Amino acid sequence: MKISKYPYVIQKEILENMNYVDLFLLSFVSKNMKKLIKSSQKKRFESIRPVDYHCHDISDPPFVHIPHKGDYEGIIDFENTNRNKNPIFQLNVSGKIIDFQWDDYNKVAMASFDIRDKESVIESVHNYFLDFFGPTMKYHWRVDDVEEDFNLFIPKLQNTSLCTDIRLKEDFKDMEKLEALFSSYPVFKWVGLTAALTTELFHPESKYYQAESVFVNQFQHTFPNVLRHFKGRQAIVNCGHWENLEDLIEFLNRWKSGEAFQKLEYLYFELKNGEVPESQILNEIGAKYIDESKTPPAHILPKVYDWVYCSDKPNTKPINSHTYVVRATDNRVASVMIQEKTISFGVWDKTEEAFLKLIN
């Protein structure tokens, strides 16, 4: 079977039915084949959001995968520990010869290398990706289960944003070490922070506050301490108990006055135990109301980072609310929706006048 004898439309259809890992391996067969893959699969590659380097903990080299239809499709496993009986084949990846094996369990190409070569092997593969997937491809380097050791392995890779999921122990006190983590790396795109009982605060200038998006789980309420100096765009906060309402009101009023949180576009706060006092909050932030007989516009945005459903399409929880506040400095509107245990705050890219025109 000479696939090169097929017309282009058939070759394209065959390639479209191949997984990313098989396309990756096929691209090493010849220069012409790589060219064919790149040109025929351009649209498919452009739809990838994004390529994920996923380290399951700080000592793990990454597993590389691509989000696909709500699931993930693996390409390469750098974990290097699951040697099997499959034959080893060598590939020249951006000038570096790397051993690979097929991993039957994860259905990916598994890179085998001396752990001291970890950085250069990953860099070579990444350089290959930059050419293979094209210059517009975005990459995430995500490190999970960061607990006590904050010395993350994060190589410098082009077009790559950093994400991390940190879980602080109940008795955690070493803020200095945690601050050092944020100051040693470029600004994170996403930070997940589970802080059970910790009430320690970040330094006002901490790079933690510069993360584009944060997802915070706190069993004890310290809101908005974790957001006090937040400079990012999106924040989701889950709290166990409600302790101090004033902090939240202060947070919303600081946005309203234009004093802080200028980049904020979405906040979702959920209280696990207790209720959110709707009227008190709305009174104290000077909320405005849309006539009950009218349908308010729904506020929804694409999440900065969603590791389950990576998408450019809007996927925050829609905010359908008759209440809103207006920022004093630029007349921008934010919808405010308070339910039994949640507060949703969605900032519109619209002035009050333009916002009111959206109402049916």
Next chain:
Amino acid sequence: MSSTEQGTSSAAPAEPTTAPESAAAPEVPESFYYVHGKDKVVHKVSAGALQHSALIHGMISNLGYTEEQAKANPFPFENIDGDILQMVVDWCNQHKGKPTPPEDTNLPKQKEKLFDLVLAVNYLEIKELLTYCCKQVAMMVKGKSPEEIREIWMIPTDAEDEAAEKEAKKRAGKEAAGETAAAAGDAK
């Protein structure tokens, strides 16, 4: 299996045994057409089954042949091997008027047969079957190393591609030179 003129199955449509009792509109009798491949074996296929092929559907849509005319004028597909055309006809019959399932496990496992089937199906413009076939071709290299893929799909190496390209350039140069010489000869 399809009905074939030279095969064992009967070409004649079954006669209705009794008239329908209900007052429902009388059923329009199904029309049949005839196709043959390189081996000249004629296959009788219903217009319904042939709808899968955009090429044949386009050819027959305004033809209005009687049964006799259709029989006398089979569509020749000289570029398709008889056994491959048989497979195509079988598939069209099996999937007549039915939604096509997401997978088709009845495709040939032998590489060369599948290769020919893909070309035939592409020529006849049978979209769903082409998709199945391409999936099957893609499956052949799942989890294989680049060298294994090269062997299965007979992909030339870079050196072979370069040599072929040089050869093609040389041939094109010669042809161009030949044409120039011929044109000069004509001018004289």
